[in-house]
Amino acid sequence: MKRMFFPGCQLGGSDPEYVTGLYDLLLSLDGSTGIGIGCCGAPAEWAGDREKFLEIRDGIRDLWRKQEQPEIILACPYCYKNFRENMQEIPVKMYFELVEIRLRKHITGTAAVYDPCAMRRFPEIRNRVRRLLEAENISLEELKYSGAKAQCCSWGGHAYTVNPNFVKTQVAEQIAMDENPYITYCINCTDIFRAKGKKVCYLGDLVLGRDTESRNIPTVSNRRENRRKLRRMLVDQYHIADNSPAGCGDRFFLHMSDALKKKLTERLILEEDVIQVIEEAERSGKYIIDVENGHRFAHRKISHMTYWAEYTMDESGGCTLYNAYSHRMMIVNEDKKSWETENSSAEDAGKS
Amino acid sequence: MGNRKLLCGRCREELKKEIVDFQYLSFAFHTEVLRCPKCGQVFIDEDLVEGKMHETEMVMEDK
Numbered sequence: 103m104k105r106m107f108f109p110g111c112q113l114g115g116s117d118p119e120y121v122t123g124l125y126d127l128l129l130s131l132d133g134s135t136g137i138g139i140g141c142c143g144a145p146a147e148w149a150g151d152r153e154k155f156l157e158i159r160d161g162i163r164d165l166w167r168k169q170e171q172p173e174i175i176l177a178c179p180y181c182y183k184n185f186r187e188n189m190q191e192i193p194v195k196m197y198f199e200l201v202e203i204r205l206r207k208h209i210t211g212t213a214a215v216y217d218p219c220a221m222r223r224f225p226e227i228r229n230r231v232r233r234l235l236e237a238e239n240i241s242l243e244e245l246k247y248s249g250a251k252a253q254c255c256s257w258g259g260h261a262y263t264v265n266p267n268f269v270k271t272q273v274a275e276q277i278a279m280d281e282n283p284y285i286t287y288c289i290n291c292t293d294i295f296r297a298k299g300k301k302v303c304y305l306g307d308l309v310l311g312r313d314t315e316s317r318n319i320p321t322v323s324n325r326r327e328n329r330r331k332l333r334r335m336l337v338d339q340y341h342i343a344d345n346s347p348a349g350c351g352d353r354f355f356l357h358m359s360d361a362l363k364k365k366l367t368e369r370l371i372l373e374e375d376v377i378q379v380i381e382e383a384e385r386s387g388k389y390i391i392d393v394e395n396g397h398r399f400a401h402r403k404i405s406h407m408t409y410w411a412e413y414t415m416d417e418s419g420g421c422t423l424y425n426a427y428s429h430r431m432m433i434v435n436e437d438k439k440s441w442e443t444e445n446s447s448a449e450d451a452g453k454s
Numbered sequence: 455m456g457n458r459k460l461l462c463g464r465c466r467e468e469l470k471k472e473i474v475d476f477q478y479l480s481f482a483f484h485t486e487v488l489r490c491p492k493c494g495q496v497f498i499d500e501d502l503v504e505g506k507m508h509e510t511e512m513v514m515e516d517k
Binding site: 264383388391392393394398399401410425427428429431433435436 | 458460461462463464475476477478482483495508511515
């Protein structure tokens, strides 16, 4: 294997067909090209979890050595930055640096290239994007903050987890820099800007001959499911061995309004976590009933978070979700009363 | 939340206000929330989560 495609964790989360489309393209150039899906470790680094970051980095290095040290083809600007800065022995390229890459979809009018923050130190990549666009019949504008001064779209550093208000301001400022559509080459910038109504054309779509605007913007739960779908697609279409642990399967269907879906995405609440809450509540009977409307409230601690769901069960076995929220603070000794009751009963029984 | 009537699904008891303990990042807190007087199941409404609890979480994280 001379080349290996490493699309990163977010491209397939946004749309698995980006990964398979680009992989098909790479295979057409070199049929021996391999593929490895996973995370480059950047989110662990952002979280300050150095140990996890080093574990992921070392795993990538091991994989690279075992695969006879191929050139790694990347699609994510932050993966590129991470490889260049932390895995310098590994040769890397962004997929659009390959000389054979051409744009299959053509655009016209005026647009501005939005450089992702990870590309500040890599003028050769930024220039390559502009060279690819030179042949197009478009007028390119440079943004006030681009190139070495490129700003973050708001995705980096887990800002959305720590400070949602900052994210709102940051996104608003970025999309207001130019009224014309942006041409992006980071999928996170793409999805974040589109979610706020900015007209965006993603370079990957131009390369694959697709229309960015026709794509659905993924919710946080879609992202998780898309990654599973990608794994299945790679196994089915390319007969790639699946060594990853099995995810949870489909359980019952969760009905909810579009507004609630949006809220869950903003609060980073996965539908599968909500389903876990409800499943456990229905199994154990541990829920609370609002007498007025019959809604049930249930909660469950999953990892560091406690998730709450307000729902009703449908006759079809599905479930309608009315609200969900979460907190990091833990409830202490919630079941203490039943524990005390059971133990005092046992003690009483022992005394008699 | 107003004065809506909430029942424990397990015990069918009406929830009553009670002081409940919470913990976050090795800090302990307590506040009055609705709780089943029999089994201890707790109910925390979204207003409390989005308000006082969230503010406390942020303060503890900034320490």
